[in-house]
Amino acid sequence: MIHMQFGIFTVGDVTPDPTTGREPTENERIKAMTAIALKAEEVGLDVFATGEHHNPPFVPSSPTTMLGWIAAKTEKLILSTSTTLITTNDPVKIAEDFAMLQHLADGRVDLMMGRGNTGPVYPWFGKDIRQGIPLAIENYALLHKLWREDVVDWEGRFRTPLQGFTSTPRPLDGVAPFVWHGSIRSPEIAEQAAYYGDGFFANNIFWPRDHFKRLIDLYRERFAFYGHGTPDQAIVGAGGQFFMRKNSQDAVREFRPYFDNAPVYGHGPSMEEFTRETPLVVGSPQEVIEKTLSYRQTYGDYQRQLFLVDHAGLPLKTVLEQLDLLGEILPTLRAEFAKGRPDTVPDAPTHAALVAKRDADLTDPVSA
Structure with missing residues (x-):
């Protein structure tokens, strides 16, 4: 079993390279994302996750289409999302799309629910952003039911x-894909994850970690309150961000123009301020190891670490080099995170583990 999963996530932005001024085409960016996913498996990572966006300058409007292509080209990689818009997508379509992907990928599928952070998307899909939280709660309640009941009667x-509705295909092996609930600010979403006993992902790449520690602590406390286990048995994931070179000074010099011009945080705090306050680390492999290990001190033992590596106009060649470097430090990260990890802390979720737990609960319903 893998105690902890390491992987990468992409938001699929199409951003000009600030050092050359060249902007990739949508086709180039989509093909780059698939190349990055294949590289992730090659270097030994466990997870590739794509965002979902329906507005320029982003391209991943159809995550299951992309993940289905990647599934056909990979053997071990878990295919996930860094956001599936539970607010503006129809839960019936989510249920169908991800069950289909689950069959095609032989179970190597999970997904992360999110509300999205782009206001105009809501009316494009006939929704009202002021209902964001109620939509997230009601839509997920329906999705959860669609995957677990063969015939559904429902009104909301x-x-x-x-x-009398049946979502098809039914989940592989009768077990729904594992669900993470992602949030950067909403205690209601931490509560929702806890209520269902699902995973909670703190996408903590832009804000100080103390903010996310409060959300994770709330989720752990409420996970126990709802009877799913002890707080340390809750399933937690965290975001991260790095740019590394063998020499720290080289990393800082090379990444600075990308940081300074990035649409999401350029022209704001300095790179040095940002690396002090958030998970971003720009430096040597050892510095990346140390910063990543420090999350454990803040959040406790957790199950999934995803890194953002392909944004801000970084060329594909550079991103692939970053993944090679990540592959080199991966054995150290795995070994260090495993040290002193209590036996009570669950391993990272997989389809095989969920099937085994379901079967064990059926034979011993008292422990279920």
């Missing part, structure tokens, strides 16, 4: 009722 506020 935000979509037409369902009568």
